[in-house]
Amino acid sequence: MTSTQTAAPRPPLRFLKGHGTENDFVIVPDAENAVDLPPALVARLCDRRAGIGADGVLHVVRSAAHPEARHMADDAEWFMDYRNADGSVAEMCGNGVRVFARYLEHAGHVTAGQVAVATRGGVKRVHLDKDGSVTVAMGRALLPEAGVTVTVDGRSWPARNVNMGNPHAVAFVDDLDHAGTLHTEPPYTPASVYPDGVNIEFVADRGPRHVAMRVHERGASETRSCGTGACAVAVATARRDGADPAASGTPVTYNVDVLGGTLVITEHPDGQIDMTGPAVIVAEGTVDPAWLG
DSSP, X not given: OOTTOOOOOOOOEEEEEEEETTEEEEXXXXXXXXXOOOHHHHHHHHOXXXXXXXXXXXXXXXXXXXXXXXXXTTTOSEEEEEEETTSOBOSOOHHHHHHHHHHHHHTTSOOSXXXXXXXXXXXXXXXXXXXXXXXXXXXXXXXXXXXXXXXXXXEEEEEEEEESSSEEEEEEOSOGGGGOOOSSOOOEEOGGGOTTOOEEEEEEEEETTEEEEEEEETTTEEESOOHHHHHHHHHHHHHXXXXXXXXXXXXXXXXXXXXXXXXXXXXXXXXXXXXXEEOEEEEEEEEOHHHHO
């Protein structure tokens, strides 16, 4: 570049804002995977004081255009390239995939009914219901034997290890206030059980097949909701209650209250887990190129 040449101005970044049970996301449409989203920019977008504010970013890319998703392109046209609020990459986000599917409908890419979404946790089957709710087939839970002990303000609880394509530690408490502020990740031992970090759920009973939870999400602090976390909680609670659909042949459904609403989780005898809840697009616009600069 000569001294008389200047760099081409950066184009505005188009975005939308959406949430599922108040787990909120910045949505970046980018069909051909042309937008560079380094971790620092993702963190700025998610900053609730200096940016747009969100628990994460849903980067909307055609599967065929993304190197991590090309192998899924025959099964799912669209890839959810999900980023945590700190800019780190995550395998899956249950609330995020519902909002992602709602965006595809909003943009005219799909209609109500069945939608396939590629994620780093595999292809997820989503059903956009006409009543506004969205049901996601979340796959099967894995229950590794190794667990951890979680400690907050001098109290400790054993936490069940549940993997929903991403790792969870589920602790049952008498009072959700015992989870503390959840501004930072609660310490757990042994740390080696989760070498890449973990989502930690604190769970209290509310009634038959009804629990409430708070969650510290890996890379995002406490969030108003966590879809994979709600699934992990339902499975851990079912096993605590002596319910196993694979053994009984009968589906088990739990209502899981999160800070932002309620998710309905059903585990089927074949191990498949369905999650149903709302998903809403609330705004759209562009980010000032000078701010992006």
